Amino acid sequence: MYAATDQAVPPPVRRTESLTMETRESILAKLRFAARTWDVLVIGGGATGLGAAVEAASRGYRTLLVERLDFAKGTSSRSTKLVHGGVRYLEQMNVRLVLDALLERGRMLRNAPHLCHDLRFIVPAYSLTSLPYYGFGLKMYDWLSGKLSLGPSELLSAAATRQKLPGVVAKGLRGGILYHDGQFDDARYAITLLRTLQDLGGVAVNYVEATGFIEEEKQLVGIQAIDREGGEVFRLRAKAILNASGVFAEDTLRMQGTEEHALLSVSQGTHMVLPASYLPGGHALMVPKTADGRVLFAIPWHGRTLVGTTDVQAECPTVEPRAMKEEKIFLLDHIERYLGRRPAPEEILSIWSGLRPLVRQGGQSTSKLSRDHTILVAPSGLITVTGGKWTTYRRMGQDTIDRAMQVAGLPTTESCTATMPLHGAAATATEPASEWERVYGSDLAALHALGADRPELDALLHPRLPFRMLEVVWAVRFELARTTEDVLARRTRALFLDARAAMEAAPAVAQLLAQELGRSKEEADRDLESFLALAKTYIYEQD
Numbered sequence: 001m002y003a004a005t006d007q008a009v010p011p012p013v014r015r016t017e018s019l020t021m022e023t024r025e026s027i028l029a030k031l032r033f034a035a036r037t038w039d040v041l042v043i044g045g046g047a048t049g050l051g052a053a054v055e056a057a058s059r060g061y062r063t064l065l066v067e068r069l070d071f072a073k074g075t076s077s078r079s080t081k082l083v084h085g086g087v088r089y090l091e092q093m094n095v096r097l098v099l100d101a102l103l104e105r106g107r108m109l110r111n112a113p114h115l116c117h118d119l120r121f122i123v124p125a126y127s128l129t130s131l132p133y134y135g136f137g138l139k140m141y142d143w144l145s146g147k148l149s150l151g152p153s154e155l156l157s158a159a160a161t162r163q164k165l166p167g168v169v170a171k172g173l174r175g176g177i178l179y180h181d182g183q184f185d186d187a188r189y190a191i192t193l194l195r196t197l198q199d200l201g202g203v204a205v206n207y208v209e210a211t212g213f214i215e216e217e218k219q220l221v222g223i224q225a226i227d228r229e230g231g232e233v234f235r236l237r238a239k240a241i242l243n244a245s246g247v248f249a250e251d252t253l254r255m256q257g258t259e260e261h262a263l264l265s266v267s268q269g270t271h272m273v274l275p276a277s278y279l280p281g282g283h284a285l286m287v288p289k290t291a292d293g294r295v296l297f298a299i300p301w302h303g304r305t306l307v308g309t310t311d312v313q314a315e316c317p318t319v320e321p322r323a324m325k326e327e328k329i330f331l332l333d334h335i336e337r338y339l340g341r342r343p344a345p346e347e348i349l350s351i352w353s354g355l356r357p358l359v360r361q362g363g364q365s366t367s368k369l370s371r372d373h374t375i376l377v378a379p380s381g382l383i384t385v386t387g388g389k390w391t392t393y394r395r396m397g398q399d400t401i402d403r404a405m406q407v408a409g410l411p412t413t414e415s416c417t418a419t420m421p422l423h424g425a426a427a428t429a430t431e432p433a434s435e436w437e438r439v440y441g442s443d444l445a446a447l448h449a450l451g452a453d454r455p456e457l458d459a460l461l462h463p464r465l466p467f468r469m470l471e472v473v474w475a476v477r478f479e480l481a482r483t484t485e486d487v488l489a490r491r492t493r494a495l496f497l498d499a500r501a502a503m504e505a506a507p508a509v510a511q512l513l514a515q516e517l518g519r520s521k522e523e524a525d526r527d528l529e530s531f532l533a534l535a536k537t538y539i540y541e542q543d
Ligand SMILES: Cc1cc2nc3c(=O)[nH]c(=O)nc-3n(C[C@H](O)[C@H](O)[C@H](O)COP(=O)(O)OP(=O)(O)OC[C@H]3O[C@@H](n4cnc5c(N)ncnc54)[C@H](O)[C@@H]3O)c2cc1C
Pocket: 043, 044, 045, 046, 047, 048, 049, 066, 067, 068, 069, 070, 071, 072, 073, 074, 075, 076, 077, 078, 079, 080, 081, 082, 083, 084, 208, 209, 210, 211, 244, 245, 246, 247, 248, 252, 267, 268, 269, 270, 309, 353, 354, 355, 356, 357, 386, 387, 388, 389, 390, 391, 392
């Protein structure tokens, strides 16, 4: 498309919101075409990789992303779901990080209104000094948001705090501060980035793992990758290669055959999901400083209460981190302390953990390490982007592609993603039947149409979940879902919202998925077994 020497700005990309989706087979056929050289090849399909791929494709570069598991299978489906500047970074005096993130918060709310919304948070104050202290801090937060502010913060009396947060412990309550921040659905946002990438002509595939690099004259010119479903090996040539493999970034760096210094410090965060009754009133609770100096949230999420998170050093990255005993105790103690009751084990609907890729700085504890992002260029030309947070994914993508342009000699282009609506952002005439359905944005009418001549698809997956069987079909046909886990964990959020209900829903989902994918009963059974084994680990167990 563009020669490496051609410095002209490429023509703007024609973007069409496509309803016909490429099949896995047609995508793999593109990977087989060995003569092709991609402009930008991204390793890793989390927030960082998908954001960089959308940035590259929107600038007209031929873009390919490979993800070894499912999109957002890693950290990017396990966040606290906040689109935020980060009030606590203000206390650490990292004003630039807060400012950049607040700008990005405004852009996410504007460019993906179907996935992000304003949420009111309340900081309960149990001492008279904390009211002016946090009141001032949150005024500064408002002020830094400028025109992108979601609404002014307010000081509340103790009675008003109790009225807005009916569950909050009243003993010693002096008042509260109400402020605004953003909330989103992280895995759905990732899937929306996938769809946006496709609209822009980019290619992304899950269950394809980068296993090695192709080198010529000490420079990387491509990767070797394997289809984890069929075992086929691909040699993929590219001008710029991005390592966006999250907490596994060091493993990807090591694939160059070089000795790497420790780049990342990995910190684990755990969340518990409780019934909505823990947080009636629709407001979120924010505890700015727990006994050990952390920040804790309890937020309403898809009809449940999400509580988190912890911040504990993790020894080595794993795909499915498990909650540690100390994290469970920390969360239970704080739920009791602020929401007045200690959840019984059966009230904990789901428990899950994620790993933060934090860039090392001396011997600091992980809670003090910066959430800023880092871009490193290896002598081989490999570009690693890591750190940051979901809220800053777009800016990370912009900075990375700017860097890739220089490193790989790509034609000069400018970013246009700050104002680019994502897939589904257009207004829709179809009224969502539930709060959940909003995530489909302008695709909602097409989703409903799937059930027009198959009324059985309108059935709920489970009486306690808002998801319908048609979403399984949709996920397979339009969102590259390949397993029951993909559907129940990241296309819908069943596993994260209620692990027991997800397990009960799984047999019917596995059967429908197998029908859609033309798989045998044996294959469907294996898929179901593997989901059930995983889902068990999302059920709370007392240590
Ligand atoms: C507990 C917790 C709470 C958080 N809460 C928030 C929040 O509320 N708001 C916010 O803004 N941010 C939050 N964050 C931060 C945010 O979630 C992360 O910064 C972000 O998700 C990191 O995305 P990533 O793409 O870098 O990593 P990941 O999402 O982990 O993606 C990396 C991907 O690379 C893939 N991969 C690895 N190796 C290969 C290979 N060889 N070939 C192909 N693919 C490969 C992995 O499978 C993985 O999918 C939170 C983080 C944690 C842990």
